[in-house]
Amino acid sequence: MLSKFIRDFIQDTVQQLPIDARVCVGFSGGLDSTVLLHLLSQEPEIKQRLYACYIHHGLHVEASVWQAHCYQVCKTLNVPFSAVAIQLEAQPKMGIEAAARTLRYRALVEQLSGEHDVLLTGHHQRDQAETVLLNMLRGSGVKGLAGMALSRNLTIGTRTVKLHRPLLNAPFSALQEFAQAHKLTWVEDSSNQSNDFKRNFVRNQVLPLLHQQWPSSQNTLARTAQNLQESSALLDRLAKIDLNQAWSNPFYIDLSVLSQAETANGTLDWAGQKNALRFWFWTHHRIILLSHHYEWINRVMSAQGDGKKNAFSCVLSQGELRFYQTRLYFLSTARLSSNKLSLSLAQALQRLNRPVFLQNHESDVLTGDIVENEYAFYLSKSQWLAGNESSDELMTNLSILDLDSVRAQPDLAEQLNTHRLKRFFQTQCIPVWERSAWPVLVMNQCVISVLGCKKSLKSGSFKCTDPNFKVLNEGFLHDQTQRVILKLNQHERLQLLTID
Template structure:
């Protein structure tokens, strides 16, 4: 099958998208992809084509590349957008540049649009070997996925079945010109070292090494799909309802997880955590065992890259963002008839017959006492224990005072004002978009 036919077949399910964005670096691979699509569009009914060039500003020679890309796109009749990004300093320049690039590409990809990138079969083989040398698991060894969500749309890699040699042959046939990035020759970068030093040796002994390694990545991708299905089955049993679902926090029932084998626990938890945080490496999974095995009265916390797992009330809870910051003091509630925005802690409102003021909002400091009808004075700590309030919530739970008297505790039946005064103190915690990193 020739290259244009192979590309069209790969993109067949996406012909109804409104726009195909092409990630256009100006290098060989993306130049071939752009040229292929521009010429196919003359004979085929394709979505609107747009190119995007991400300028990292990492080397002086790169300043000339946007102009080269503009000239190429003008010749092919494809609109071009140039986006300049700031690459954050860090241990891996490759990774930082990639993160900045994909953040920019994510911004331009809207609903019912796709972003096309030009990675090919040789890139897939390099990815597999690179990740194998880093000790990756099945997910990592699955290589680059053919498609994945990006922004409001999807990222597609339609050339993963094509070899670098095929792209070079197409470029030579059509006399294409492209940018040669000097950094691609720098052997200090791991991928360049593999490409220039390792793969030539491998392919001299095993000519089909690239294709067979890419095939292995496909097998591992299928295996990962089965593991994901198993994770969904296991998570279905753990996603039980909780009386504290109103917190809006991701949580799972611990008992359902610990009944599983250790391998299935890891698989289910990895699947659940994957959209929330960078997953821990093998050495750091000991934190999960510590969380499970801690005594009943302990407050175990497993700290991960983008948040924390807490154990409370027979469940594990994911906390991140504002949930990990201490809520600033509030003070007087000047207009109790209006909702009150709590710094880093959601929104508070009163409904029903609002008590006379002045009213204050405070957070628990210890030693608070509340008077309840028919029960007299009770320690707030005991009342929170009776209600089963998770420990990580107690310091954030808004308390309504009048003078020095505690009138209500938000959201807790019998303590929220409804029993004594016919009114209700309601707290809407931070939404998931605020609470998640």
């Protein structure tokens, strides 16, 4: 009966797994992941696709011993095994527990190469109860109090995989009984007894006290999390509706537009704006803002007449919030610390993984391929081929403008008409900190276009003085020979500004 009780918890997950998916278990050697690996190894439809991965944090003196134990368990179960070593920063800004968790998930995701590969972890009901209590004490909102989900998409960098927690509703006591009944062996982390870590304190001190008064408290907390997950899903649905009325992207959100979003009761109030912001930050950046962050945002937006408003910024552990006019930007820590502020055209193309298409000037594609927020420019085939051999050669006649170097050369600055370029940046709402990295097309020391801004060509904001090139009414720059076309939409334009 006990075996069936425990196995029932994983059946829903097993049935959801794609038939061609490799199944990776995050295997620490602890009781919960040992039980999960044992259960999955007994499933015929999973066994041939199952493997385990141990993450060596290097934080514990017995980490190598645990790795050897995990290898032996997998050998006994005839399950493929791998181990990955990760290294934490000396003093991680987000705390050791959070930093270790982030690196652990990154390492596990990197082991999944197939399109449908999935990751399974051994989180159980007690883990859920701890998470709910910790988030409650942090003052979390609905999403935090909803705890962990049975399954969710896990995005690390550009890779997204499905994460499943099959045992999330299984009581820890039941896992203990199952492991003992099947004579399983597992490792015990002695640091789990140290109450210096908040989660350990909740596990060792708080939960036992709650259990004395309310024996089913862990189950009740897990059920509360499930109820709040439903509420969180409804709030997400509402946020999507509100954000659809406001133009937004992963790089910034315009709060003046968001505040004017129409609802059944008029424009969107502050509570609705906060909900939309919460969803935007979590969806694009996996960030949960705290109450004082929202207070800061509201305070800045209320200071419409403050001339210093554009200088406002708020530091997070993952990066920085900045305002430019009514746009709220998020700049990641990696981008803030990077000094790669200019890109050659060749680097930009490589970064976007965009091929360049050679077009004959008689092709109908030249005027039939333009859509809103896109622009195209054409270069002679000979110029492109010369530049394609070497980015340095390409930069001779065609370059991405580095404004920092321009400031150091007054004569060149005058030729490039940087004052005019500055005004263009201002009218296009391009913030100050992005201007030195913004891709600007330069030919023969003359600004001819700001990449991604079709208006810069069409409105005549910049004019090319080279007699071999002409600006057409459709917004095309071209010569009279064979042409190369590069089209950059607004999302890709902003993508160039996210420095790795």
